[in-house]
Amino acid sequence: MSLTQENLARAKELIALYPEPRSALIPLCHLVQEQDGWLRPDAMEEVAALVGVTPAEVRGTATFYDMLHTESVGTYAISVCTNIACLLDGAAELLEHAEGTLGIGVGGTTADGAITLEEAECLADCDRTPCVQVNHRYVGAQSLESFDQLVADLRAGRRADTIPNHGTLVRVRRTVGLKADPAQIAAERAAMAAAQADRAAAKAPVGGSSS
Amino acid sequence: MAITEVPHIVTARRGYEDSHTLERYLATGGYEGLRKALTMTPEAVASEVDTASLLGRGGAGFPAGRKWSMLRKDPLTYLVINGDESEPATFKDHLLIESDPHQLIEGVLIAAYALQVTRAFIYVRGEFALGLERVQQALNDAYDHGAVGADIFASGFSIDVVVHPGAGAYICGEETALLESLEGKRGFPRIKPPFFPAAIGLYGQPTVVNNVETMSNLPWIILNGGAAFAALGAGRSTGTRLFALSGRVRNPGAYELEMVKTTFRDLIYAPVLGGGIRGSNQLKAFIPGGVSAPWFGPDQVDLPLGQDEVGDAGSMLGSGSIVVMDSADCVVRAAWRITKFFARESCGQCTPCREGSGWLERVLYRIEHGTGREEDLDLLLDVSDNISPGLQWPPQQTTICVLGPSIPSSIHSAIEMFRDEFLLHIKEGACPHA
Numbered sequence: 099m100s101l102t103q104e105n106l107a108r109a110k111e112l113i114a115l116y117p118e119p120r121s122a123l124i125p126l127c128h129l130v131q132e133q134d135g136w137l138r139p140d141a142m143e144e145v146a147a148l149v150g151v152t153p154a155e156v157r158g159t160a161t162f163y164d165m166l167h168t169e170s171v172g173t174y175a176i177s178v179c180t181n182i183a184c185l186l187d188g189a190a191e192l193l194e195h196a197e198g199t200l201g202i203g204v205g206g207t208t209a210d211g212a213i214t215l216e217e218a219e220c221l222a223d224c225d226r227t228p229c230v231q232v233n234h235r236y237v238g239a240q241s242l243e244s245f246d247q248l249v250a251d252l253r254a255g256r257r258a259d260t261i262p263n264h265g266t267l268v269r270v271r272r273t274v275g276l277k278a279d280p281a282q283i284a285a286e287r288a289a290m291a292a293a294q295a296d297r298a299a300a301k302a303p304v305g306g307s308s309s
Numbered sequence: 310m311a312i313t314e315v316p317h318i319v320t321a322r323r324g325y326e327d328s329h330t331l332e333r334y335l336a337t338g339g340y341e342g343l344r345k346a347l348t349m350t351p352e353a354v355a356s357e358v359d360t361a362s363l364l365g366r367g368g369a370g371f372p373a374g375r376k377w378s379m380l381r382k383d384p385l386t387y388l389v390i391n392g393d394e395s396e397p398a399t400f401k402d403h404l405l406i407e408s409d410p411h412q413l414i415e416g417v418l419i420a421a422y423a424l425q426v427t428r429a430f431i432y433v434r435g436e437f438a439l440g441l442e443r444v445q446q447a448l449n450d451a452y453d454h455g456a457v458g459a460d461i462f463a464s465g466f467s468i469d470v471v472v473h474p475g476a477g478a479y480i481c482g483e484e485t486a487l488l489e490s491l492e493g494k495r496g497f498p499r500i501k502p503p504f505f506p507a508a509i510g511l512y513g514q515p516t517v518v519n520n521v522e523t524m525s526n527l528p529w530i531i532l533n534g535g536a537a538f539a540a541l542g543a544g545r546s547t548g549t550r551l552f553a554l555s556g557r558v559r560n561p562g563a564y565e566l567e568m569v570k571t572t573f574r575d576l577i578y579a580p581v582l583g584g585g586i587r588g589s590n591q592l593k594a595f596i597p598g599g600v601s602a603p604w605f606g607p608d609q610v611d612l613p614l615g616q617d618e619v620g621d622a623g624s625m626l627g628s629g630s631i632v633v634m635d636s637a638d639c640v641v642r643a644a645w646r647i648t649k650f651f652a653r654e655s656c657g658q659c660t661p662c663r664e665g666s667g668w669l670e671r672v673l674y675r676i677e678h679g680t681g682r683e684e685d686l687d688l689l690l691d692v693s694d695n696i697s698p699g700l701q702w703p704p705q706q707t708t709i710c711v712l713g714p715s716i717p718s719s720i721h722s723a724i725e726m727f728r729d730e731f732l733l734h735i736k737e738g739a740c741p742h743a
């Protein structure tokens with residue numbers, strides 16, 4: 099499946115926001131996940147073509163990040179934080195309970211495709227422990243009982259209004275393009291290309307050792 | 310108690326349900342700091358920030374004014390905001406992003422004007438779905454309001470701001486990894502020196518990277534003057550800071566407190582703050598500044614919340630997050646979990662960090678689970694020493710970034726304070742707290 103016309107237009111808007119198209123790689127991966135739920139191989143090829151890198155570079159980048167999925171996941175990804183503040187408040191027990199009641203291990207997806215269980219590192223909500231997110235939205239501290247209720251609610255579609263399907267990260271779109279003088283932005287890109295060419299000529303090592 | 314009489318600089322709108330909206334922001338003095346800044350010269354704005362002595366709130370505590378002055382002169386420079394907040398137990402930027410996004414944006418605009426940067430990027434941790442929505446909505450509204458875009462508030466200054474989502478990787482909080490990530494790559498920290506972002510940053514152009522809380526202080530500083538900010542706190546630690554308190558306290562939460570004038574004891578025990586240890590247990594240990602920081606024991610609880618004060622005592626205020634452990638908590642388990650985090654998040658470029666973190670995690674795991682050996686404590690310290698030679702504080706860095714030397718912090722301090730407890734695990738073949 100490839101990007102819909104609407105999403106293709108959005109992809110181009112996103113690319114236009116950056117000094118170089120490649121910067122839009124991660125935003126475009128999020129866009130693809132919003133459409134398909136995960137990064138299908140053909141979608142990665144499409145992203146690669148849009149930002150001007152090879153498909154292998156898209157895959158190599160995507161696999162570095164926890165939120166980008168190169169395999170399909172459930173409708174709801176439940177992330178249980180077991181880092182220090184949550185650990186002190188029963189997170190390990192909660193995760194064990196979740197594995198038991200869902201009948202899956204960490205990283206697994208329930209047979210009905212509804213739920214994927216993840217063990218998360220600190221989710222920056224350490225005063226509401228143990229912390230749980232569903233599709234990257236906070237659902238507050240969970241007890242074993244409230245967790246079961248949460249799962250039942252998710253399965254019954256009762257949380258659909260506040261928790262969009264997996265892959266939908268942000269429901270608020272940018273409504274404006276770049277506003278500073280377009281000529282200035284073109285000059286900016288030209289200046290940057292010139293500076294990069296100068297540095298390449300001078301063989302100055304620019305830091306960074308990635309692909 | 311004086312603790313609560315301090316001006317609320319970054320949490321002024323905390324009581325309002327709609328604190329994230331433009332209406333509320335404008336009704337409570339929003340964008341007045343920017344308007345004032347635009348009547349000043351960029352140099353004068355930067356000079357106020359220098360006078361304020363605002364230390365970066367991201368963890369390293371470098372003075373913002375000095376960082377700005379180091380930005381290499383170039384026709385094309387960038388400003389990048391670090392909203393990746395993933396240091397375990399840190400949850401203050403998340404609050405600022407969700408509850409007061411306009412304050413952050415106003416701070417970014419003030420900094421951009423002072424630096425004469427025409428493009429700024431706000432990198433927000435991917436897991437902050439609501440936060441990303443709030444900043445994007447605020448930014449849309451700020452454009453409509455004329456605060457961002459071409460010729461803002463008819464000042465002649467133009468600036469575009471882009472909200473950029475991360476995708477889940479702790480290391481992307483390290484500023485050069487963040488720049489790599491913003492360039493669409495894996496988050497591998499860059500080797501520095503020789504090149505710091507202020508010389509060679511985003512796409513090779515000079516770049517200032519500042520933290521969300523650092524930016525959120527700017528509207529107040531411009532409105533009230535750098536001197537008023539510097540009058541709060543003491544020494545190099547001026548102003549207030551948003552401290553994130555978690556663990557075994559009655560009232561975990563984020564508290565804005567005056568630097569230095571408040572102590573860890575106040576934070577943990579004052580009824581209006583942490584409210585003391587839960588139940589009838591006693592304070593056993595606390596982490597003073599995120600899990601990269603060495604732990605403190607009860608005898609250090611009277612230290613003031615100041616950068617140098619904590620640094621001189623052998624740890625760091627870091628990201629301003631305090632985790633409290635009580636007498637029922639197992640320190641081996643805590644050190645194991647923190648080490649597991651580092652093992653999982655090491656980017657893998659440097660051998661000591663990549664291999665060492667895994668080793669340490671496995672040894673701590675077996676001690677916690679009752680299959681540790683007597684020589685394991687020496688092994689832990691030996692491997693730690695390989696990652697952070699001499700186990701000094703501040704650590705000697707042999708890796709590309711400081712994630713590596715942060716790994717031994719909890720292990721080393723936990724063994725120093727609680728060697729007996731480690732040995733008890735080994736002798737009894739089980740966790741005495743389980």
Ligand SMILES: Cc1cc2nc3c(=O)[nH]c(=O)nc-3n(C[C@H](O)[C@H](O)[C@H](O)COP(=O)(O)O)c2cc1C
Binds near residue numbers: 395483711
């Ligand atoms: C492993 C590692 C993780 C970091 N994570 C963050 C982070 O999540 N947020 C942040 O602002 N700074 C983080 N930092 C510090 C940044 O590298 C940088 O110093 C900071 O963003 C600069 O902003 P400031 O000067 O305003 O504090 C991290 C550093 C390291 C080494």
Ligand code: SF4
Binds near residue numbers: 480654659662708
């Ligand atoms: S110290 Fe660790 S996290 Fe930092 S660059 Fe080296 S391997 Fe990566």
Ligand code: FES
Binds near residue numbers: 182220221222397398
């Ligand atoms: S430790 Fe669990 S949310 Fe921070």
